[in-house]
Amino acid sequence: MSPVLAGVLQMVALIAALALAYRPLGDYMAKVYSSDKHLRVEKWIYKGIGANPNTEMRWPAYLRGVLAFSAVSVLFLYLLQRFQGSLPGSLGFSSIDPDQAFNTAASFVSNTNWQSYYGEQTMGHVVQTGGLAVQNFLSASVGIAVAVALVRGFARSRTGELGNFWSDLVRGTIRILLPISVIAAIVLVACGAIQNFSGIHEVGQFTGGSQQWNGGAVASQEAIKELGTNGGGYFNANSAHPFENPNAFSNLFEIFLILLIPFALTRTFGRMVGSLRQGYAILATMATIWVGFICLMWWTEFAHHGPAFEAAGGAMEGKETRFGIGVSSIFSISTTLTSTGAVDSFHSSNTGLGGGLNLLGMQLGEIAPGGTGSGLYGMLIMAIIAVFIAGLMVGRTPEYLGKKIGTREIKFAACYILITPALVLVFTAAAMALPTPGNSMTNSGAHGFSEILYAYTSASNNNGSAFAGLNADTQWFNSTLGLAMLLGRFLPMVFVLALAGSLAEQKPVPATAGTLRTEKPLFTGLLVGAILIITGLTYFPALALGPLAEGLAS
Numbered sequence: 001m002s003p004v005l006a007g008v009l010q011m012v013a014l015i016a017a018l019a020l021a022y023r024p025l026g027d028y029m030a031k032v033y034s035s036d037k038h039l040r041v042e043k044w045i046y047k048g049i050g051a052n053p054n055t056e057m058r059w060p061a062y063l064r065g066v067l068a069f070s071a072v073s074v075l076f077l078y079l080l081q082r083f084q085g086s087l088p089g090s091l092g093f094s095s096i097d098p099d100q101a102f103n104t105a106a107s108f109v110s111n112t113n114w115q116s117y118y119g120e121q122t123m124g125h126v127v128q129t130g131g132l133a134v135q136n137f138l139s140a141s142v143g144i145a146v147a148v149a150l151v152r153g154f155a156r157s158r159t160g161e162l163g164n165f166w167s168d169l170v171r172g173t174i175r176i177l178l179p180i181s182v183i184a185a186i187v188l189v190a191c192g193a194i195q196n197f198s199g200i201h202e203v204g205q206f207t208g209g210s211q212q213w214n215g216g217a218v219a220s221q222e223a224i225k226e227l228g229t230n231g232g233g234y235f236n237a238n239s240a241h242p243f244e245n246p247n248a249f250s251n252l253f254e255i256f257l258i259l260l261i262p263f264a265l266t267r268t269f270g271r272m273v274g275s276l277r278q279g280y281a282i283l284a285t286m287a288t289i290w291v292g293f294i295c296l297m298w299w300t301e302f303a304h305h306g307p308a309f310e311a312a313g314g315a316m317e318g319k320e321t322r323f324g325i326g327v328s329s330i331f332s333i334s335t336t337l338t339s340t341g342a343v344d345s346f347h348s349s350n351t352g353l354g355g356g357l358n359l360l361g362m363q364l365g366e367i368a369p370g371g372t373g374s375g376l377y378g379m380l381i382m383a384i385i386a387v388f389i390a391g392l393m394v395g396r397t398p399e400y401l402g403k404k405i406g407t408r409e410i411k412f413a414a415c416y417i418l419i420t421p422a423l424v425l426v427f428t429a430a431a432m433a434l435p436t437p438g439n440s441m442t443n444s445g446a447h448g449f450s451e452i453l454y455a456y457t458s459a460s461n462n463n464g465s466a467f468a469g470l471n472a473d474t475q476w477f478n479s480t481l482g483l484a485m486l487l488g489r490f491l492p493m494v495f496v497l498a499l500a501g502s503l504a505e506q507k508p509v510p511a512t513a514g515t516l517r518t519e520k521p522l523f524t525g526l527l528v529g530a531i532l533i534i535t536g537l538t539y540f541p542a543l544a545l546g547p548l549a550e551g552l553a554s
Contacts, residue, residue: 011330056164080130087127111371112341129217191249195217263287285368335463336362359453385530399515420488423460424461427484440477
């Protein structure tokens with residue numbers, strides 16, 4: 001079987017599995033966030049934190065809940081790392097330095113999971129399971145909660161109430177993420193992923209010494225790492241490590257977990273706004289971009305240029321022979337079009353244009369299908385922009401889902417789409433202009449620039465993957481990347497929730513003959529075009545200096 005055919009067949013199997021899960025999971029999540037009943041364990045949690053889950057919140061109160069909870073999470077995870085050397089189960093590892101502890105705390109709380117350290121050589125069992133794995137659940141649940149709040153803004157009228165953040169947070173964790181993660185962890189253990197709390201032990205004897213490995217609760221962390229579109233690996237090699245990703249089936253299963261909730265949330269959206277066809281339109285937009293990027297990645301990575309490529313069947317550098325080019329391309333595109341920093345191949349070793357596709361996937365805003373929650377609300381923001389563009393073309397006040405898109409709403413949407421590019425480009429320019437940050441680049445020229453651009457694109461978009469050549473464990477990168485992660489996560493949420501509140505206060509506008517039919521394929525095409533054009537206009541100069549220059553020169 002040819003490598004191309006193998007990749008196509010695996011993609012077909014993946015799409016079939018996602019299609020089977022789409023309806024039941026999407027409907028289930030809609031019921032979770034629409035129910036007025038609380039489970040007993042949820043009531044215990046509400047009592048423990050002193051929250052009233054039945055109190056409706058306007059957007060400022062909802063935002064305060066998001067920010068307060070996240071701030072406490074950052075502080076807790078920071079202190080846990082700083083005191084690691086005094087904790088049991090530390091495996092003899094010392095406490096984490098302040099700049100790296102800040103970077104890691106910001107990373108996991110913001111759902112970025114950028115790692116400037118070797119996991120198996122730095123973090124003990126307590127930090128891994130009690131800190132990092134916990135934040136994998138909570139940060140993902142926060143993202144879904146904000147998306148649901150925006151959906152309620154479209155669904156409700158004549159009220160500024162968006163639900164209760166604490167209820168949404170707890171339900172997302174207890175009813176959605178936890179049960180699916182338990183099942184996924186069992187599947188991964190059955191595939192061969194490890195799950196233990198063993199210490200460091202030597203493995204074999206080699207010339208010049210022996211190799212040391214430590215165990216860990218890897219399967220359980222791997223499950224929520226992928227399901228919550230987090231991406232932080234237990235080991236430095238991430239999902240290329242056989243303890244995390246043992247075989248071809250587990251590899252495909254992990255891609256399935258990454259895409260499961262972001263795609264299914266489009267049905268949740270359609271169910272909650274009372275029009276499944278609106279959800280299908282958003283799904284079609286996401287799927288079109290996702291499939292298109294995979295096909296482009298296959299073209300760049302399978303293209304034969306010289307005898308080495310021909311002998312290997314494509315660009316095999318940096319890829320696991322267990323997986324090959326086809327499914328490695330699906331994995332890399334799926335992780336960079338979502339907010340998942342997991343990798344089963346190393347993006348720095350992709351062809352110049354292939355690395356550029358990974359960069360562009362993040363620069364789109366990771367909305368196809370995007371992260372858990374963040375992908376849906378990012379795509380809905382782009383839908384508002386597309387509706388506005390269509391209104392300008394026909395001279396009509398834009399409407400979306402029965403809500404007028406006026407000056408206030410467009411300002412919120414515009415601020416949302418401008419924040420992340422500003423962070424990426426300003427921080428990249430500063431790193432290239434100053435003398436010290438450039439010393440972290442392994443490569444010079446266009447590829448070296450891509451390493452810096454990729455790092456800040458990944459951090460600001462809360463992805464977490466990296467061009468492996470960059471040494472990011474410096475005070476400059478730990479501090480600035482940590483700041484970019486926090487600003488890139490929480491500043492956009494301010495405008496999402498403000499927009500949700502504004503929409504919820506409106507009265508519904510009846511559809512007329514002049515209303516743009518946003519559930520039709522025409523709107524899907526308009527939305528895809530708007531996304532690509534806006535991103536291209538924003539990032540093309542930076543891409544031209546990095547991956548495009550490298551790709552055209554090769």
